[in-house]
């Protein structure tokens with residue numbers, strides 16, 4: 003007998019509601035038929051990260067939490083662009099503005115908040131927006147292309163993050179704030195003043211104690227008029243003056259509503275079978291506006307719906323971290339010194355550090371940190387757990403180092419934390435999930451934990467706790483990855499890449515300055531690696547630094563042991579013609595090339611060439627560079643495949659030529675070699691290549707991480723695909739994922755060995771992830787030009803190859 007499932011309807015496809023559903027699916031996967039209505043056109047995305055999207059730190063694709071495939075695979079019916087407009091609590095059904103009706107046994111309202119829009123005259127003009135969703139983000143990005151001046155009303159978290167994003171987009175930005183200091187809901191005056199100074203340094207202008215009166219302009223906004231009679235020009239006005247819970251729908255069902263939808267400790271409204279969760283819900287008089295408490299609510303609701311035991315939701319202490327690059331601000335609990343409390347302060351004007359701890363009855367109840375927020379997550383944990391701080395107040399004020407966390411005291415505290423305690427509030431990642439990623443998932447760095455669990459992927463405030471857990475569970479393995487990339491820095495590859503991204507550092511010099519390099523000029527290890535990471539992260543803006551490259555890459559030729567060079571023209575797939583061979587032979591004769599040799603990758607190598615002959619030879623060859631010297635795609639070796647071989651099942655030559663044309667000039671962490679074989683006899687030795695393609699009946703096997711060098715390594719099978727297009731798609735995704743995640747100079751064989759092929763399969767399994775990676779590699783490839791074409795055509799560059807004239811002087 004089949005038991006019919008109950009019908010669960012969720013209204014609001016946002017962070018809180020979908021998180022509750024995710025929990026429920028884990029607890030009782032078979033219990034409900036689930037239907038979700040979302041007013042927005044997108045699948046569930048990370049609203050928090052909109053600030054990062056605006057500031058250029060993430061793409062729209064990267065902020066999707068659950069893609070459409072997730073809904074499909076969990077049998078969830080999703081109605082996007084459908085706003086539910088009424089609830090019939092008697093017949094238990096909801097109806098959307100598009101006329102979709104859905105019956106329910108249980109109903110969750112997770113309608114979030116609406117941004118509060120100041121009811122100013124002119125507020126309906128074009129160019130007046132809020133900052134709440136993807137659409138707002140897109141409007142800001144679009145506006146910045148044609149307009150110059152933005153005004154943000156509201157100097158709170160949202161206003162400042164919007165202002166930072168607009169600066170990044172190249173707009174002039176003024177922040178209008180009603181109080182005499184910004185972020186008064188999170189900071190005291192001292193920290194706020196330091197923050198303002200820092201943001202002014204980044205180009206933000208502040209108009210404090212300003213009451214907005216009217217928005218000026220005809221159809222489109224022109225300016226903002228204040229109550230004191232002054233005005234500010236504006237092409238765009240972003241209102242960020244707070245939010246109000248979205249209770250409109252609840253009201254249609256006669257559900258009890260105060261500021262938000264009133265719920266008890268089990269997220270139940272006053273109407274049976276109707277629950278509310280997230281920003282729209284009001285629990286014990288509080289409607290929260292941060293995700294961490296909303297995720298806690300979601301966990302309780304999921305247990306309730308699954309019939310699992312739960313003590314209910316008891317309210318949350320909150321903490322916030324401003325997500326503005328180059329500024330570290332943290333605030334938690336009661337920072338404004340309530341009666342009966344005492345405060346400890348530390349201020350270092352030179353390094354721009356401010357700390358304040360608020361203590362009551364020997365427990366920490368609030369904290370404000372500016373300039374150095376590394377202790378934020380630990381302090382917050384102490385506040386939440388009401389730990390006694392008696393006798394160690396000053397120690398806390400002066401800083402809990404990451405090492406102290408992992409030493410017995412800190413380690414014990416992390417050890418003592420409950421498994422389900424949330425470590426990363428932004429992404430709702432528990433201690434247990436991180437422990438599992440380390441212990442079972444084999445993660446050995448914060449970067450890997452981030453990829454695996456999303457912990458530390460948003461505001462970054464939890465990073466010290468994640469590091470502490472890494473040291474607790476991975477022990478020595480974690481210590482090794484914490485080592486710096488060279489003697490110039492204690493930072494690991496992942497940390498450097500994350501900081502370059504977060505702080506938008508754009509040159510080798512800037513990275514060294516900002517990240518506190520111990521040797522001003524760096525060394526031969528860090529300079530080329532930074533050059534690579536910057537080029538990989540900012541393919542469209544970064545100008546490759548020639549001086550950070552090794553000799554071979556500077557001269558675009560392999561230097562030989564006698565000081566001569568080699569010339570290797572590109573011969574796609576190893577396929578040439580009599581005419582091409584004739585031309586190469588004539589040039590070899592003309593320039594008296596002492597040796598012509600076939601390389602291991604089926605190319606022709608003209609060896610023993612004088613440096614000064616290089617430009618002329620390349621000019622006469624008029625062929626693309628074979629890049630036989632660089633950290634790039636070297637060759638795609640092919641067998642004859644089905645074109646001539648009787649065993650061949652596919653066109654190995656065509657596939658190889660296509661791959662070589664697709665990826666030539668690729669800038670990679672280390673050299674990359676490919677091969678294509680036309681059948682499993684594998685004559686092109688594809689299973690010892692970085693990416694090997696082996697034809698089978700009706701498709702292609704894709705192999706990765708092979709090496710035929712000093713340490714021979716056979717490839718791991720990545721997947722089997724049917725078409726040539728799929729081969730290119732997977733190759734693109736795989737190579738870009740390697741580019742983005744491997745350390746500079748790390749061959750794919752070492753990288754695959756280190757991270758495990760399973761983690762790569764997981765990262766590439768979703769088609770949209772692959773397409774996003776493919777798009778990024780295409781952006782990079784589209785910027786790559788042939789080095790020899792450039793040298794041949796630019797007299798300045800040709801000069802580098804002239805024989806060095808030795809200046810002589812005579813004394814008479």
Ligand SMILES: Cc1cc2nc3c(=O)[nH]c(=O)nc-3n(C[C@H](O)[C@H](O)[C@H](O)COP(=O)(O)OP(=O)(O)OC[C@H]3O[C@@H](n4cnc5c(N)ncnc54)[C@H](O)[C@@H]3O)c2cc1C
Nearest residue numbers: 014016017018041049050085086113114280281291292293
């Ligand atoms: C730019 C920005 C940055 C932020 N940064 C942080 C941060 O760093 N840290 C932090 O903790 N919080 C941050 N927040 C706040 C955080 O994003 C919210 O607290 C969280 O998204 C609220 O989740 P929710 O599910 O309650 O609401 P939402 O995520 O808003 O989801 C509600 C969804 O319901 C839909 N909806 C509403 N009514 C209906 C209806 N009748 N029918 C169908 N669909 C409906 C809405 O369109 C919306 O998609 C930020 C918010 C913004 C805008």
Ligand SMILES: NC(=O)c1ccc[n+]([C@@H]2O[C@H](COP(=O)([O-])OP(=O)(O)OC[C@H]3O[C@@H](n4cnc5c(N)ncnc54)[C@H](O)[C@@H]3O)[C@@H](O)[C@H]2O)c1
Nearest residue numbers: 156157158159160161178179180242243244291322323324
């Ligand atoms: N990093 C983060 O944690 C983060 C980032 C963005 C948004 N959020 C959340 O999103 C929500 C919205 O953020 P928010 O900053 O809009 O809300 P908020 O209520 O925290 O701050 C609004 C700010 O606007 C100011 N203000 C009010 N009326 C004004 C007026 N007429 N003129 C000028 N200033 C005025 C207030 O003094 C206040 O500082 C909040 O829940 C916030 O916590 C959090």
Ligand code: SF4
Nearest residue numbers: 641647650680681685
């Ligand atoms: S791999 Fe197969 S198709 Fe290619 S040459 Fe060898 S036997 Fe022929």
Ligand code: FES
Nearest residue numbers: 426428460461462
């Ligand atoms: S707490 Fe914000 S990223 Fe983890």
